[in-house]
Structure formats: structure tokens, C-alpha cells
Amino acid sequence: MHLTLVIGSPHLSSWSLRAWLVLRRSGLAFDEVIVDLRRPDRAERIARWSPSGKLPVLLVGDWPVWDSLAIAELVAEGERTLWPDAVPDRALARSLCAEMHSGFADLRTFLPMDFLARFSPPGRLLAGVARDIARIEAIWTDCRQRYAADGPFLFGRFTVADAMFAPVVSRFVTYAVELGTAAADYVATIQALPEWSAWADRAARHLAPAPEVPRTRELDPA
Numbered sequence: 001m002h003l004t005l006v007i008g009s010p011h012l013s014s015w016s017l018r019a020w021l022v023l024r025r026s027g028l029a030f031d032e033v034i035v036d037l038r039r040p041d042r043a044e045r046i047a048r049w050s051p052s053g054k055l056p057v058l059l060v061g062d063w064p065v066w067d068s069l070a071i072a073e074l075v076a077e078g079e080r081t082l083w084p085d086a087v088p089d090r091a092l093a094r095s096l097c098a099e100m101h102s103g104f105a106d107l108r109t110f111l112p113m114d115f116l117a118r119f120s121p122p123g124r125l126l127a128g129v130a131r132d133i134a135r136i137e138a139i140w141t142d143c144r145q146r147y148a149a150d151g152p153f154l155f156g157r158f159t160v161a162d163a164m165f166a167p168v169v170s171r172f173v174t175y176a177v178e179l180g181t182a183a184a185d186y187v188a189t190i191q192a193l194p195e196w197s198a199w200a201d202r203a204a205r206h207l208a209p210a211p212e213v214p215r216t217r218e219l220d221p222a
């Protein structure tokens, strides 16, 4: 069945990055459509593809699957390595994904993803943002301690949990958030993924000004 992933502007769309990473890591072939989230008519453009009015949406043939976590679950049905093997590890991974999916409102609001932007370290963080960062650091540090022997990702090998937290990695890099060693190492691991550079390329291409159309001299009617 033909797969098409419809995503939002790559520099901005944190939810799109999650679904795209899972698909890329699965090795499945898929087409990509990018909807420019900066356009005033974006809602109508998104509505052409997505029943929820949100991106990403995965079209399996012409059957839509929307929401990054639902897309990740569908892809993982065919690629079991995208969740940890053992039941307790899978349950922990799903808890973390659910927490990420429905929480961290302050981090999302005040440190929005802007994949290619770089700012100086913040002088002071809002209490809610600092709380979200501390919780994420605790999660990453705990996972790295538990699964370090199996590889450099949260559960050793790359899983859906890494995709769900990838936009946080981008935010931490963009806003120069200071991190402890375990969390900083994890950020470096995600940044070293070839998919990370591929996403950065997409973001850069999307942001590049459209090439100027050469002006044709109007024909003189005389």
C-alpha cells in the first residue's frame, strides 16, 4: 500500500518530526507532502489532507491515519523493534510517550520548536518551564542508567520513545538549555542520527527564499 506522510513546515512542526522519524527509522518507503504552516490559509490546506485539521497525517493509500502517536503505533505494528522487547520496558516506554504527548505545556508554549534557530542561554526560566525541563532530564537520566548496556538511546536501541522526545532535543539545542551529562550525551546521540541532518536539510530548503522568477520583458505592442 502506498504511504504518503503529510507534514507541517519542518522547522516548526514538532509533531511532524516525531511521525517522520518513526517512518524513516522503520525503513518503509513513503512520499512526503509539506504544508507551509506560515501561510494564512494553512487551515484550509491542512483540511485537504487531515480529518482532524492537524498534521502529521499518514495516508495509507487514501486511508488517513492522524496524530503522531497513532502513526507511530501503526508503523510499529509492522516493525516490532520500534518498541522495547520486554513487557515492563514497553509499558514504561508507552507511559513516557503518553506523558510527552499530553504534558509539558509550559515547555511547548515558551520554548517552541524552531529547528534551525539558535539563541543564547536563557538568563532565567519561568518556573513551569524549569519544572518541565527537570522532569525531562530525570526521565532521560533514568532511562540512560537502566538501558545504557543496550545502546545509546532511551531504551538502548531506537524506539518510538526517542521519536516522541526528539522535538525536545531540538528545543534544548535551540534555546541552549543547560543539561547534566547524561541528558547532554543523549542530546548528542539524537543529533548524530543521519535522520537529524536530513530533517535539518528539509527545514533549510523550506525556509530558503523561492528562486526569483526571471522577469520577461513585456512585448512592446507597437
Ligand SMILES: N[C@@H](CCC(=O)N[C@@H](CS)C(=O)NCC(=O)O)C(=O)O
Residues within 6 Å of the ligand: 008, 012, 013, 014, 015, 016, 037, 042, 043, 046, 053, 054, 055, 056, 066, 067, 068, 069
Ligand atoms: N496531537 C497531535 C498534534 C498535532 C498538531 O497540533 N499539529 C500542528 C502542527 S505541529 C497543527 O497541525 N496545527 C494546525 C495549524 O497550525 O493550523 C499529534 O500528535 O499529531
